[in-house]
Amino acid sequence: MSLRLNIEKILDNAENLNEKLNSFLSIEREYALERADKLEKNFSDKKQTIHGVAIAVKDNICTKFTQTSCGSRILGNYRPQYNATAVEKLLDAGAIIVGKTNMDEFAMGSSNENSAFGSVKNPWDTTRVPGGSSGGSAVAVASGVVRAALGSETGGSVRQPASFCGIVGLKPTYGRISRYGLVAFASSLDQIGIFGQTSKDIAEVLSIIAGRDAHDATTADITVPDYVGELNKDIKNKKIGVPRALFGEGLDEEVRNSVEQAIENYRKLGAEIVEMELPHSKYSLAVYYIISPAEVSSNLARFDGVRYGFRAEGAHTLREMYNLTREEGFGAEVKRRIMLGTYVLSSGYYEAYYAKAQKVRALLKQDFMNAFEKCDAIITPTAPTTAFKIGEKSDDPLAMYLSDVYTASTNLAGIPGISVPCGLSSENLPIGLQLVGKNWSENILLNLANVYENEFPLNAKPQITVDGKL
Ligand code: GLN
Numbered sequence: 188m189s190l191r192l193n194i195e196k197i198l199d200n201a202e203n204l205n206e207k208l209n210s211f212l213s214i215e216r217e218y219a220l221e222r223a224d225k226l227e228k229n230f231s232d233k234k235q236t237i238h239g240v241a242i243a244v245k246d247n248i249c250t251k252f253t254q255t256s257c258g259s260r261i262l263g264n265y266r267p268q269y270n271a272t273a274v275e276k277l278l279d280a281g282a283i284i285v286g287k288t289n290m291d292e293f294a295m296g297s298s299n300e301n302s303a304f305g306s307v308k309n310p311w312d313t314t315r316v317p318g319g320s321s322g323g324s325a326v327a328v329a330s331g332v333v334r335a336a337l338g339s340e341t342g343g344s345v346r347q348p349a350s351f352c353g354i355v356g357l358k359p360t361y362g363r364i365s366r367y368g369l370v371a372f373a374s375s376l377d378q379i380g381i382f383g384q385t386s387k388d389i390a391e392v393l394s395i396i397a398g399r400d401a402h403d404a405t406t407a408d409i410t411v412p413d414y415v416g417e418l419n420k421d422i423k424n425k426k427i428g429v430p431r432a433l434f435g436e437g438l439d440e441e442v443r444n445s446v447e448q449a450i451e452n453y454r455k456l457g458a459e460i461v462e463m464e465l466p467h468s469k470y471s472l473a474v475y476y477i478i479s480p481a482e483v484s485s486n487l488a489r490f491d492g493v494r495y496g497f498r499a500e501g502a503h504t505l506r507e508m509y510n511l512t513r514e515e516g517f518g519a520e521v522k523r524r525i526m527l528g529t530y531v532l533s534s535g536y537y538e539a540y541y542a543k544a545q546k547v548r549a550l551l552k553q554d555f556m557n558a559f560e561k562c563d564a565i566i567t568p569t570a571p572t573t574a575f576k577i578g579e580k581s582d583d584p585l586a587m588y589l590s591d592v593y594t595a596s597t598n599l600a601g602i603p604g605i606s607v608p609c610g611l612s613s614e615n616l617p618i619g620l621q622l623v624g625k626n627w628s629e630n631i632l633l634n635l636a637n638v639y640e641n642e643f644p645l646n647a648k649p650q651i652t653v654d655g656k657l
Pocket residue numbers: 294295296297319320339340341342343344345372479591
């Protein structure tokens with residue numbers, strides 16, 4: 188099939204499924220077909236390792252050929268002047284970006300219900316959420332429209348939706364992938380992450396977008412390993428740590444059983460299972476919900492109706508224009524975070540909340556460093572539950588925040604984590620296991636994930652996919 192026809196089919200799939208799933212905020216038919224034609228003419232370029240591969244990109248990652256809304260009214264159809272480095276690198280490698288995906292507003296949320304443009308539906312059960320905040324990218328992959336998609340992670344926004352949608356999701360080490368062009372939520376935690384139908388899809392994309400970038404001083408000049416080449420390495424004698432004390436309160440029984448089974452499966456594959464502890468992990472959400480809103484209150488100050496996107500009508504003074512624009516432009520969750528952040532940074536409270544949280548963050552990180560003296564990776568559930576019903580937690584922010592109880596600590600520590608499907612619940616909903624590793628150990632995580640997928644595949648598919656099978 189010609190590249191053009193292939194991309195046309197993918198665009199048709201994206202459009203047809205979008206009516207049911209709402210995973211794309213924009214589908215770039217004209218742009219993608221034009222690019223397909225151009226690529227077809229230059230087929231000889233050997234550097235293009237993903238020549239003609241369709242990829243979806245979360246709508247908080249800048250693309251100069253189309254909108255970057257962050258799922259927010261305040262940006263609306265704002266169009267950036269430049270491509271994010273990750274996007275630029277994918278294009279150089281021959282990718283075709285077919286659309287921008289739906290998300291919780293400014294990546295704040297765990298269900299996609301905070302999008303200003305409507306919820307995304309889970310293709311396994313459309314009465315349920317896909318997880319968030321990168322739910323649109325997760326669904327674009329899970330429903331089979333694309334093999335891989337970019338998302339973003341601040342506290343679990345790639346791994347948790349990957350788990351809810353039965354696919355693989357990676358949050359890399361802080362500094363592995365450039366954040367240039369990723370709209371800031373909480374800069375000390377944010378990373379671009381990757382969804383794939385398999386770990387191999389992720390390994391391929393990561394090989395392309397990882398590495399030092401002159402535009403992002405927090406990227407590291409550390410060799411990018413051969414992620415694809417290491418996927419099938421023997422995992423015998425790899426040590427996997429189990430912090431069993433965390434498998435307690437709030438953990439769904441079926442999720443627990445499934446992850447316990449996965450631990451047994453790893454043992455059968457030759458890995459050594461070691462019991463260990465992460466004593467400060469119980470504070471991770473408390474710390475996360477102080478540090479991330481603090482950074483939000485600063486990062487989101489730039490959206491004032493002057494520089495980007497939406498400006499409210501009817502204001503008589505400059506201050507009124509700022510106020511009205513932010514009042515009408517931001518949704519409830521974003522406002523909640525801005526207020527929380529402003530509060531924890533305010534004089535008199537800074538020491539008690541923000542400074543204290545930073546100290547606990549250091550302890551959390553130290554826990555992981557100690558743990559990695561004894562093991563190569565740590566296994567936990569990705570999320571405490573399977574996909575919940577749309578509306579079930581939307582009025583209860585604290586219940587929603589618990590979705591990230593197993594993931595937020597890794598963002599705080601800066602280390603990488605991956606979610607891999609490991610089973611189905613009695614309601615036929617996917618369950619994910621999480622593997623966490625030390626800095627720059629994405630190769631080990633992908634290897635462990637790939638071996639698991641091959642030996643213990645999910646053998647089930649969502650109700651709604653492009654052709655009923657993947
Ligand atoms: N669910 C978390 C939050 O609402 C994490 C979001 C994310 O990783 N972007 O902040």
